[in-house]
Amino acid sequence: MxxxxxxxxxxxxxxxxxxxxxxxxxxxxxxxxxxxxxxxxxxxxxxxxxxxxxxxxxxxxxxxxxxxxxxxxxxxxxxxxxxxxxxxxxxxxxxxxxxxxxxxxxxxxxxxxxxxxxxxxxxxxxxxxxxxxxxxxxxxxxxxxxxxxxxxxxxxxxxxxxxxxxxxxxxLRPTEADARRLVATTQELAENREVMRLIEAGIEEERKRLARELHDELGQSVTAIRLIATSIARGSEAPGVVQGAGKVNEIAAGLYDSVHRIVRELRPAVLEQPDLAAALQDLAREWRVRHQDVELVLELEGDLGDLGEALTLAVFRSVQEALTNVLKHAAASRVRLSVTRGDGTLEARIEDDGHGAPTALAGSGHGLVGMRERVVTLGGSLDTGPAADGGFRVRIVLPLPGDSE
Ligand SMILES: Nc1ncnc2c1ncn2[C@@H]1O[C@H](COP(=O)(O)OP(=O)(O)OP(=O)(O)O)[C@@H](O)[C@H]1O
Ligand SMILES: [Mg+2]
The missing domain is CATH 3.30.450 (Beta-Lactamase)
Structure with missing residues (x-):
């Protein structure tokens, strides 16, 4: 009323x-x-x-x-x-x-x-x-x-x-001064969001460039090292040389994997074709290989294939950070990641069963702050708190452009 x-x-x-x-x-x-x-x-x-x-x-x-x-x-x-x-x-x-x-x-x-x-x-x-x-x-x-x-x-x-x-x-009628202040604040807010959006875009662009450089320069150099090591091993009879070349090959192979992993993180498949469902499934697959002691439950609901690059990326990067936090801070044995496309909104939840966060979150980190900035830039909201089974919960709600109003 x-x-x-x-x-x-x-x-x-x-x-x-x-x-x-x-x-x-x-x-x-x-x-x-x-x-x-x-x-x-x-x-x-x-x-x-x-x-x-x-x-x-x-x-x-x-x-x-x-x-x-x-x-x-x-x-x-x-x-x-x-x-x-x-x-x-x-x-x-x-x-x-x-x-x-x-x-x-x-x-x-x-x-x-x-x-x-x-x-x-x-x-x-x-x-x-x-x-x-x-x-x-x-x-x-x-x-x-x-x-x-x-x-x-x-x-x-x-x-x-x-x-x-x-x-x-x-x-009760707002005075003209009130109205002017309101307009100015709204404009300022819109400008801030635009600046944030440009910064995010700049960061993504830089990540792309780094991924390209890493892949093209380091990736090719490592491949060259491996080829050379293989030919040295083939061309020599001396057991020391063969063993040394094998070792170089092995280390280079490890380096190659690392470079590829870093490239994938910097430039996940999600950027090539913004399909959030595919990107999250990829992320979950990789998680299950690398972190077998923390079970990841993935629940996706609704069509997540056509959300647009900005939204897809915001959710993907936020999920990446929240999952990294689970590994860093939670000591959890299980984490549930659910993303639901609802009526005009997209909701993402990351809940773990770890020991939870201190009531006053340490101000040193940038992860949650960055996440919130991304989400707010797109007109959404982020909240954190205790999860149902005692751990930590991150909840993101974003308006779907075109779906709402
Ligand atoms: N899943 C979690 N379980 C328990 N505590 C958490 C969890 N996620 C975040 N926190 C708490 O929230 C704080 C802030 O997280 P945030 O990601 O902003 O920073 P950080 O992870 O410490 O550092 P950064 O992300 O900048 O490397 C963390 O220091 C931690 O205390
Ligand atoms: Mg963090």
């Missing part, structure tokens, strides 16, 4: 809470005052009619005298008055209130406010008077006043909300 939306919701919730509390307080206040007012008006009315009823028989037949009296009295505030004769016939009913005539508060509101006062019956000879409290006018007054305050409050709160959000938007 965005910061702006969160702030919006928070302000709205606070405002609603404020309105609800205000309404609740008003409803309570009005309910209490209506209750008090209705009870008081009812008490006074009952008292007055009781007195009148007692005096009525002095002036003639009580029901008739009372009806005349009530007609003269008219409507009494907040009370309905009815007079019934002894046989239950309605002889008088007070007129309805003319105040806010024809209007009532909504039913639910009336139910919420309903006063608890009950009707009172006053007896007199030959008749009875029923006095029923009627809170409907007071409830309507309360409804009108609460509705007006609520609407006013709602308008005010909406206005406040709008003003606050406008203010927040201004506050």
């Amino acid at each position: 965005s910061l702006r939306l969160r702030l919006n919701l928070l302000v709205a919730a606070l405002n609603m809470g404020f309105l609800a509390t205000l309404t609740w307080l008003l409803v309570n206040e009005h309910r209490n005052s209506i209750q008090e007012e209705i009870e008081a008006a009812h008490r006074v009315t009952v008292q007055m009619l009781t007195n009148a009823a007692q005096a009525s028989s002095v002036f003639g037949p009580a029901p008739l005298v009372m009806v005349n009296f009530l007609q003269g009295l008219g409507r009494v505030r907040a009370n309905d008055i009815r007079l019934y004769s002894a046989d239950g016939v309605l002889r008088y009913s007070s007129p309805p209130s003319t105040y806010k005539e024809g209007r009532r508060a909504p039913e639910w509101f009336e139910a919420l406010m309903q006063s608890k006062a009950e009707a009172t019956v006053i007896g007199l000879p030959g008749a009875r008077i029923e006095v029923a409290p009627d809170a409907s006018r007071a409830v309507l007054d309360a409804w009108d006043s609460i509705a007006a305050i609520f609407l006013l409050g709602l308008g005010f709160v909406a206005l406040l909300h709008g003003a606050l959000l406008l203010f927040l938007r201004r506050l």
Whole structure:
């Protein structure tokens, strides 16, 4: 959820809470005052009619005298008055209130406010008077006043909300200086990456040249030495010479192998035809010949044949360094190398079961730093940490150009 939306919701919730509390307080206040007012008006009315009823028989037949009296009295505030004769016939009913005539508060509101006062019956000879409290006018007054305050409050709160959000938007909007700084930093970053890429390319170019020189110069010279040694051995009968020439041949053969190995490392097959799967399989094959005491498990997933030279090389060189680190630092018996082509990304993991790295990696090495630089140059990330089975783990994630976005 965005910061702006969160702030919006928070302000709205606070405002609603404020309105609800205000309404609740008003409803309570009005309910209490209506209750008090209705009870008081009812008490006074009952008292007055009781007195009148007692005096009525002095002036003639009580029901008739009372009806005349009530007609003269008219409507009494907040009370309905009815007079019934002894046989239950309605002889008088007070007129309805003319105040806010024809209007009532909504039913639910009336139910919420309903006063608890009950009707009172006053007896007199030959008749009875029923006095029923009627809170409907007071409830309507309360409804009108609460509705007006609520609407006013709602308008005010909406206005406040709008003003606050406008203010927040201004506050959160990056200033022009921020934007300029951001653009400058992004440019700088892009330039740094470009410089890194050029350096990497330069280093690879230099490696290529060295590999060529080694192969062409040293490789051919060693071959020449071997040929000469062989012809010396053939042309001589002296056992010392034959043995010496054989030794030279043997040493030259060893030298030849070494030169070839160095050339392969400097210029692996991966550079000729950037197929990461083939290059890693080559690397694994060589590893298994040379380091039989450390088992290498290779897991490749997805098509790794068309990743392009930059990406293929970055992964290959990083894997080379991570595997060298395993030999140098881990004392492992097993290392797992997995490379997976996923949706828009390529992930490479090198995990060993050695003793793991010290928590603060020694700052002396260049391997991990170089790896990270390569990977970051291509917009990826590298992280290191403890592996699942206790050793060390290197994880590289690289975006696939063209696959993503
Ligand atoms: N597989 C591993 N197991 C245990 N520790 C490791 C492993 N890989 C790296 N480390 C630790 O991380 C440190 C940094 O590694 P890095 O490759 O950067 O440097 P280095 O190998 O010491 O030197 P360089 O690579 O420059 O020759 C190492 O010194 C080592 O302590
Ligand atoms: Mg290293």
